[in-house]
Amino acid sequence: MKSKSLVSIDQCTKEDILRILDNAARFEANPNRVLLEGKVAATLFFEPSTRTRLSFETAVNRLGGRVVGFQDASTTSSSKGETLKDTILMVSNYADLIIMRHYLEGAARYASEVTGIPVINAGDGANQHPSQTLLDLYTIRQTQNRLHDLQITIVGDLKYGRTVHSLIVGMSHFNPSFHFVAPEELRMPDEQKHFCDKQGIPYVEHTDFTEEIINHSDILYMTRVQRERFTDLEEYERVKNVYILRKDMLSQSKANLRILHPLPRVNEIAYDVDDSPKAYFIQQARNGLFVRQAILCDVLGINHLI
Numbered sequence: 001m002k003s004k005s006l007v008s009i010d011q012c013t014k015e016d017i018l019r020i021l022d023n024a025a026r027f028e029a030n031p032n033r034v035l036l037e038g039k040v041a042a043t044l045f046f047e048p049s050t051r052t053r054l055s056f057e058t059a060v061n062r063l064g065g066r067v068v069g070f071q072d073a074s075t076t077s078s079s080k081g082e083t084l085k086d087t088i089l090m091v092s093n094y095a096d097l098i099i100m101r102h103y104l105e106g107a108a109r110y111a112s113e114v115t116g117i118p119v120i121n122a123g124d125g126a127n128q129h130p131s132q133t134l135l136d137l138y139t140i141r142q143t144q145n146r147l148h149d150l151q152i153t154i155v156g157d158l159k160y161g162r163t164v165h166s167l168i169v170g171m172s173h174f175n176p177s178f179h180f181v182a183p184e185e186l187r188m189p190d191e192q193k194h195f196c197d198k199q200g201i202p203y204v205e206h207t208d209f210t211e212e213i214i215n216h217s218d219i220l221y222m223t224r225v226q227r228e229r230f231t232d233l234e235e236y237e238r239v240k241n242v243y244i245l246r247k248d249m250l251s252q253s254k255a256n257l258r259i260l261h262p263l264p265r266v267n268e269i270a271y272d273v274d275d276s277p278k279a280y281f282i283q284q285a286r287n288g289l290f291v292r293q294a295i296l297c298d299v300l301g302i303n304h305l306i
């Protein structure tokens with residue numbers, strides 16, 4: 001990677017991505033390796049999380065490191081008005097790297113510019129979630145035996161979905177074709193569509209979520225309509241249940257189709273889908289542990305994985 005921090009997936013070359021995925025496969029084969037002995041990681045979560053925080057913390061623990069941090073910023077001095085800059089500088093006095101989730105877009109980049117220790121972006125507002133993208137790519141490769149030339153359908157909140165925005169950039173190295181399914185209010189932003197145009201990546205936008213679209217897909221990436229991103233709650237109520245994937249909608253889908261979701265889900269995947277062999281979102285979240293172990297080693301410059 002160009003920087004020792006991981007703030008955005010667009011800083012990763014194709015070689016960076018493949019190296020991290022290959023190292024993640026090594027961690028999947030053996031997640032318990034003493035590579036971070038004596039290192040302290042700080043997890044600073046200004047927004048709620050289950051998977052990202054716990055998988056990063058598990059990753060550090062399984063690598064022999066230690067974790068400090070907070071999962072609720074209201075218990076910290078930021079609630080007394082301490083700036084993000086001062087918080088980052090204080091934590092940099094104590095820890096060897098920072099893993100941060102923040103509600104403000106650009107917060108991770110800013111943090112990486114004010115500190116000398118690596119910063120891993122664990123999600124910044126509606127902007128980026130690079131570690132999620134790397135685990136998504138790992139999961140796509142694991143389920144399809146390749147990353148190239150796949151038909152990927154992304155459904156739900158494409159406007160505010162940081163996992164979606166990062167996924168498009170991450171997949172851009174591998175000649176994908178996209179179908180974007182969203183209600184008018186949550187359409188893919190122009191920035192991401194311009195990116196696809198510039199990269200020559202074909203995409204089709206839909207407002208209807210049909211079986212025909214599902215039947216052409218190799219990956220069906222469902223997303224949650226994120227209540228916390230709406231300023232107008234009436235608008236949220238209008239769109240919150242707009243697309244619900246049911247098992248019967250998969251009857252004519254390709255044998256290799258796999259259903260992914262960054263999670264948490266609310267209503268967008270019915271529980272009868274969980275029994276389908278095409279449902280892969282729980283394994284996807286499991287992969288987060290191995291991929292985050294690989295990311296931690298990468299940003300700390302640990303290349304020799306014993």
Ligand code: CP
Nearest residue numbers: 049050051052262263
């Ligand atoms: N996918 C994801 O970021 O999940 P959490 O919000 O639970 O971390």
